[in-house]
């Protein structure tokens with residue numbers, strides 16, 4: 125009897141191991157403000173990104189991967205929650221003093237929580253921005269076993285911060301000035317610790333399925349770097365040199381992570397996705413925008429707007445043997461698809477009563493067509509409330525409560541130059557129907573016009 129029980133226990137243990145062994149590791153690398161056109165594989169000529177270009181060749185590159193919206197906190201909330209901005213609990217950056225952002229509410233379903241419940245080891249390394257540790261928004265209360273880096277977005281403006289966090293414990297970085305101006309300097313460039321921590325996490329969890337949310341802060345301003353490297357002698361401004369060096373450092377650190385996956389023989393068990401959290405931070409007319417002219421990739425607009433240049437991401441996926449190599453896809457998808465995708469890959473179940481806005485991309489990632497859907501929806505409340513929707517190839521943008529709805533045909537006009545609203549009243553009516561039905565009212569995010577003297581007009 126005892127022998128049988130022992131055998132049964134062993135069988136259960138082995139089948140558990142097998143079930144876990146069948147689950148892929150998931151790494152989502154989210155860069156802060158990396159623009160599509162910053163990368164060589166999207167056409168950039170001046171900034172070296174050899175590792176990401178290789179990642180694109182070894183996997184799939186997406187030209188119409190959309191962020192949640194075009195600033196940090198709400199875009200990340202969409203990635204974590206599977207919700208678009210019509211349902212997101214966070215729909216703008218809202219600062220909390222002395223440190224942190226408006227927290228995710230208690231009870232918010234997150235992708236990390238779902239993966240943790242499916243047996244994944246989970247970590248967020250880099251920047252959080254959705255609530256301090258003593259609030260309902262702590263990453264440690266939303267499915268992450270481990271946190272390392274900056275909690276607060278403002279804190280992350282210094283690359284030589286006076287301290288960082290390991291889980292919820294603050295530790296000092298002696299010799300750093302914490303200055304968030306360009307001249308900031310110090311003994312420890314925070315990204316070096318953050319990159320090392322990602323490698324440590326992967327090594328420590330190589331034997332079990334893991335989810336690493338690598339929320340890398342580069343190349344967001346303030347533009348600080350410890351070494352300008354190959355750009356030192358370029359005839360550029362210091363900001364331009366620093367920006368290029370930050371993108372190249374991001375590239376090198378992703379390269380180190382990919383090399384580790386290979387070394388640990390995890391390549392074919394690991395889906396690595398990479399995206400920027402919003403479009404280019406540069407006005408095309410700024411010195412950076414002009415020099416790195418590919419940054420907006422011919423698209424209109426940039427960060428804090430809802431035109432395509434603000435929403436389309438540098439977006440790559442790599443999983444040798446599963447995600448086709450060398451594929452370039454022009455089909456649209458969005459951040460709110462990640463939660464259902466990860467749920468399916470992990471063989472997990474959505475919590476009862478929870479319905480994400482996103483759709484699983486598993487078949488699409490493997491080379492199939494993108495899932496069909498009625499529309500994509502975005503909003504943003506920095507100044508005036510902006511709304512945008514895409515249905516088929518039609519894109520509608522409304523830059524404020526009283527603004528007229530603009531309409532563009534992305535098939536022939538990806539640069540959103542010709543407003544067709546006057547000639548297509550039926551499509552404008554359809555867009556305005558989406559603007560109403562796609563969103564739930566939320567006391568923190570009423571639709572409004574630009575408060576007098578506040579915010580910038582969108583270009």
Ligand SMILES: [Ca+2]
Nearest residue numbers: 156157196401
């Ligand atoms: Ca950002």
